[in-house]
Amino acid sequence: MSVAAGSTTVGFIGLGVMGAPMAGHVLRAGFDLLVHARRAGQAEALLQSGARWAATPHALASGADVVVTMVGFPSDVETLYFGDGGLIESARPGTLLVDMTTSSPALARRIGEAAAARGLRAVDAPVSGGDVGAREARLSIMIGGRAEDARALEPLFRTFGKTIVHQGDHGAGQHAKLANQIAIGGTMLGLVEALAYANAAGLDAGTLLSSIAHGAAASSAMTNLAPRLLAGDFSPGFYVKHFVKDLELALRGARDELGLDAPLLELAAARYRELAEAGYANDGTQALYRLYREKSG
Amino acid sequence: MSVAAGSTTVGFIGLGVMGAPMAGHVLRAGFDLLVHARRAGQAEALLQSGARWAATPHALASGADVVVTMVGFPSDVETLYFGDGGLIESARPGTLLVDMTTSSPALARRIGEAAAARGLRAVDAPVSGGDVGAREARLSIMIGGRAEDARALEPLFRTFGKTIVHQGDHGAGQHAKLANQIAIGGTMLGLVEALAYANAAGLDAGTLLSSIAHGAAASSAMTNLAPRLLAGDFSPGFYVKHFVKDLELALRGARDELGLDAPLLELAAARYRELAEAGYANDGTQALYRLYREKSG
Numbered sequence: 045m046s047v048a049a050g051s052t053t054v055g056f057i058g059l060g061v062m063g064a065p066m067a068g069h070v071l072r073a074g075f076d077l078l079v080h081a082r083r084a085g086q087a088e089a090l091l092q093s094g095a096r097w098a099a100t101p102h103a104l105a106s107g108a109d110v111v112v113t114m115v116g117f118p119s120d121v122e123t124l125y126f127g128d129g130g131l132i133e134s135a136r137p138g139t140l141l142v143d144m145t146t147s148s149p150a151l152a153r154r155i156g157e158a159a160a161a162r163g164l165r166a167v168d169a170p171v172s173g174g175d176v177g178a179r180e181a182r183l184s185i186m187i188g189g190r191a192e193d194a195r196a197l198e199p200l201f202r203t204f205g206k207t208i209v210h211q212g213d214h215g216a217g218q219h220a221k222l223a224n225q226i227a228i229g230g231t232m233l234g235l236v237e238a239l240a241y242a243n244a245a246g247l248d249a250g251t252l253l254s255s256i257a258h259g260a261a262a263s264s265a266m267t268n269l270a271p272r273l274l275a276g277d278f279s280p281g282f283y284v285k286h287f288v289k290d291l292e293l294a295l296r297g298a299r300d301e302l303g304l305d306a307p308l309l310e311l312a313a314a315r316y317r318e319l320a321e322a323g324y325a326n327d328g329t330q331a332l333y334r335l336y337r338e339k340s341g
Numbered sequence: 342m343s344v345a346a347g348s349t350t351v352g353f354i355g356l357g358v359m360g361a362p363m364a365g366h367v368l369r370a371g372f373d374l375l376v377h378a379r380r381a382g383q384a385e386a387l388l389q390s391g392a393r394w395a396a397t398p399h400a401l402a403s404g405a406d407v408v409v410t411m412v413g414f415p416s417d418v419e420t421l422y423f424g425d426g427g428l429i430e431s432a433r434p435g436t437l438l439v440d441m442t443t444s445s446p447a448l449a450r451r452i453g454e455a456a457a458a459r460g461l462r463a464v465d466a467p468v469s470g471g472d473v474g475a476r477e478a479r480l481s482i483m484i485g486g487r488a489e490d491a492r493a494l495e496p497l498f499r500t501f502g503k504t505i506v507h508q509g510d511h512g513a514g515q516h517a518k519l520a521n522q523i524a525i526g527g528t529m530l531g532l533v534e535a536l537a538y539a540n541a542a543g544l545d546a547g548t549l550l551s552s553i554a555h556g557a558a559a560s561s562a563m564t565n566l567a568p569r570l571l572a573g574d575f576s577p578g579f580y581v582k583h584f585v586k587d588l589e590l591a592l593r594g595a596r597d598e599l600g601l602d603a604p605l606l607e608l609a610a611a612r613y614r615e616l617a618e619a620g621y622a623n624d625g626t627q628a629l630y631r632l633y634r635e636k637s638g
Contacts, residue, residue, distance in 0.1 A: 149542070172556045186552045209552045211544055219542035220549050223535040227558035230531015233605040238524035241591065241606075244599040245446070245516035247508055252517050255483045255506045259469045260579075261524040263560035282557070294538065302541040304633070308530040309538075311608055336601070 055108030156214030229312030352405030453511030526609030
């Protein structure tokens with residue numbers, strides 16, 4: 045089966061800040077689109093643009109050639125794929141199951157195996173780029189699964205992705221995404237602590253950034269998040285609660301699965317957990333600065 | 342006194358990988374140049390191009406309008422400024438003393454006070470940009486001291502600097518540089534651990550970078566150091582031993598001077614100290630990856 049606008053029916057489950065704009069791109073590219081979300085209201089704009097509603101995951105899987113899932117947590121993914129009326133038991137033979145949630149590599153492998161046992165195909169394909177990347181159709185998509193399935197999905201992925209890379213077998217997409225989050229963890233901790241140090245030393249943070257933002261300390265976080273942070277804007281580009289989830293997933297992967305000592309990841313997970321527990325789970329990741337400001341008074 | 346090519350004699354002490362190219366730019370811009378280095382051989386090329394040799398710091402200070410120091414460690418700076426025949430006692434009234442070594446903010450303040458007491462002027466002006474930035478005359482110069490002295494030095498700083506910013510009073514240049522190093526510490530720890538995680542998970546690191554190098558995890562370190570690291574090239578752009586020095590300075594500043602909890606900085610200092618103690622002090626900072634490779638076998 046080849047995936048193409050005009051002939052392929054895509055089922056999309058999960059229409060949050062990421063899923064809704066992604067599904068919109070799929071629809072505008074000419075794919076037949078079936079949608080489902082826990083909160084039906086999230087589908088309204090898509091339905092008005094020509095998408096069709098599926099009342100349950102089972103109904104959606106029964107009528108789709110490709111099923112994309114973009115939900116919140118690994119537990120949601122597990123229920124969706126393995127629960128009663130779940131995708132594994134509901135999808136028609138040959139269906140391509142595409143989990144784009146940032147989730148557990150081990151769960152991705154389980155889905156891959158269960159899918160194969162039922163004559164289905166599955167890939168894990170988490171993304172980076174955030175809600176802005178989703179709206180502007182320039183996500184980075186990291187794919188785990190068989191290379192031929194990754195290739196087959198390209199016409200679909202191109203509707204909302206810019207960088208589309210097959211990372212390896214089932215779970216490799218998730219591992220790549222978690223590696224990405226580890227790198228971001230280090231950059232965020234360093235950036236925020238540098239600004240806290242500068243603040244404590246009596247420097248003007250904006251003046252500091254004019255010295256350091258384009259040299260060896262340069263990062264996407266410094267360019268995009270430091271100005272927000274310094275303006276006291278802690279609104280979410282990327283939620284603290286989601287970053288905690290990702291860092292905990294990476295930590296479990298490093299410790300339990302890979303046997304890797306990961307001291308930076310441990311610190312990043314601990315700091316962001318502390319921030320979430322202090323009541324800032326719904327802030328953006330730049331809010332880590334609050335831990336310093338509040339300590340120093 | 343205004344600083345200008347053709348009328349100002351610049352004395353330059355310290356002609357290592359940073360100092361030598363910086364002094365070369367000063368000379369080529371038309372300044373009269375006096376040089377001194379512990380190892381006289383380091384001055385040879387400059388002397389052949391028209392610089393004059395000063396046998397001691399005292400001789401240099403006695404004949405210069407501006408004295409630039411670019412040496413290794415805060416202890417070297419202390420000896421140079423406060424030792425017998427040091428710059429504070431040797432310089433002529435009105436001389437501008439410019440320490441460009443990455444050094445202690447507290448020492449920079451002491452120099453500022455001692456200089457003022459003798460009718461001298463002093464600024465701290467550490468740089469970032471490394472040996473490449475020094476050769477290509479595009480260093481970032483972070484200045485602490487009086488604004489009028491920072492302004493007066495611009496014609497000199499422009500010969501080797503691109504980003505020249507007055508950060509505040511004596512010591513503020515050093516604090517800015519240390520904040521820069523804290524941010525780099527986080528970025529390096531995150532980058533290296535992300536690559537170690539990817540390696541342990543069986544990903545191809547080059548393929549991983551093609552997914553993540555231009556998104557939210559992007560950094561100067563990822564662009565410039567990850568390819569070297571993955572090629573097994575641990576040669577120094579920036580030495581581990583110097584980074585350890587900088588992180589220890591920042592840690593003392595945070596703890597003892599500012600009363601700031603700095604967990605990321607503590608971890609970065611501990612990891613790089615561990616790397617130096619394992620025998621890799623003369624590698625480049627990307628060699629932090631060795632701590633992971635050697636642990637996982």
